[in-house]
Amino acid sequence: MALTAVSADSTTHQGHDPSLDTPAYTVQQRDTLSTIARDHGVTLKAMRDANPQVLNPDVIYPGQALRLPEGAVSPTTAFVDPAGPTPTLERRDRGPVVTQLQEGLHNAGFNPGAVDGIFGARTEQAVRAFQASRDLDVDGIVGRDTWSALGRSGDQPVAPVTGDVVATGDAVTDRRIQGLHPEVRAVASQFVQRVEQELGIQLRVTDGFRSFAEQDALYAQGRNGNPGPIVTNARGGQSYHNYGVAFDVAELRPDGNVSWDTDWEAIGRIGESMGLEWGGRWTGLVDRPHFQMDHGFSTGQLRERVNSDNLRADGFVNLD
Numbered sequence: 001m002a003l004t005a006v007s008a009d010s011t012t013h014q015g016h017d018p019s020l021d022t023p024a025y026t027v028q029q030r031d032t033l034s035t036i037a038r039d040h041g042v043t044l045k046a047m048r049d050a051n052p053q054v055l056n057p058d059v060i061y062p063g064q065a066l067r068l069p070e071g072a073v074s075p076t077t078a079f080v081d082p083a084g085p086t087p088t089l090e091r092r093d094r095g096p097v098v099t100q101l102q103e104g105l106h107n108a109g110f111n112p113g114a115v116d117g118i119f120g121a122r123t124e125q126a127v128r129a130f131q132a133s134r135d136l137d138v139d140g141i142v143g144r145d146t147w148s149a150l151g152r153s154g155d156q157p158v159a160p161v162t163g164d165v166v167a168t169g170d171a172v173t174d175r176r177i178q179g180l181h182p183e184v185r186a187v188a189s190q191f192v193q194r195v196e197q198e199l200g201i202q203l204r205v206t207d208g209f210r211s212f213a214e215q216d217a218l219y220a221q222g223r224n225g226n227p228g229p230i231v232t233n234a235r236g237g238q239s240y241h242n243y244g245v246a247f248d249v250a251e252l253r254p255d256g257n258v259s260w261d262t263d264w265e266a267i268g269r270i271g272e273s274m275g276l277e278w279g280g281r282w283t284g285l286v287d288r289p290h291f292q293m294d295h296g297f298s299t300g301q302l303r304e305r306v307n308s309d310n311l312r313a314d315g316f317v318n319l320d
Ligand SMILES: [Zn+2]
Pocket: 207, 241, 246, 247, 248, 287, 289, 290, 291
């Protein structure tokens, strides 16, 4: 049942309002009895019981005064719990999780206006523009897919990976995983395994550990008259690959060819659910084949550790 406020000049006007001795609420454009109830932390039935003058609950109109039932809270405190699992947000919601949404929109390059925790017109416009840019349903409502595209997949809590390195079914991939930092090998291998099990996509790790010298050579490509396209802005030590904590993947097709035309969104979500950072979420230089586990260190901090010989016995940088 759609309970949408109709305009004040509607012929379905319910007559004059009773004098209101309890907390009152003035109906706004786009309000419904349901949203008013939700915003004030009460049930729809309580709203109806408190307003017997509303004969048809489908019909309320902007400017109409309503009684708020006992137990109603001010909308500023009726916010959505940010710890909840991907709450669906829409116009008029408010609270910390709306602030998170607005920050996410900002980070994605969309302007929701002030980051104030209030889902107003500007925020809705930004949500719609963001949804259009990601080929999502453009409905202005932030559900699971929109949250996920914004980089928050609350329905997939991160489960720290335990256990050992597993065989991935691709010898090249297994070898490259063995070249990664020991603290990343298990998650990388289990990630490849899960993508195969859940999506039926066999991944190949196309790039893993890269030495500083290899990185410098890659940086030179396409620069100073060197052949090939520019593929990186990072010099030796400036890429997480140089510390063995990043790897790139592509789809390994049954015919043995490698393809970058694959279901990146689903692959990225699986990686994120395992605690990996996915380059597909980056703004600016989006790098969908790239996954990393930086253990909270910047590349500068890792380089500092290498330069000061803060290394493990096996020569990899110390991540403790
Ligand atoms: Zn990479």
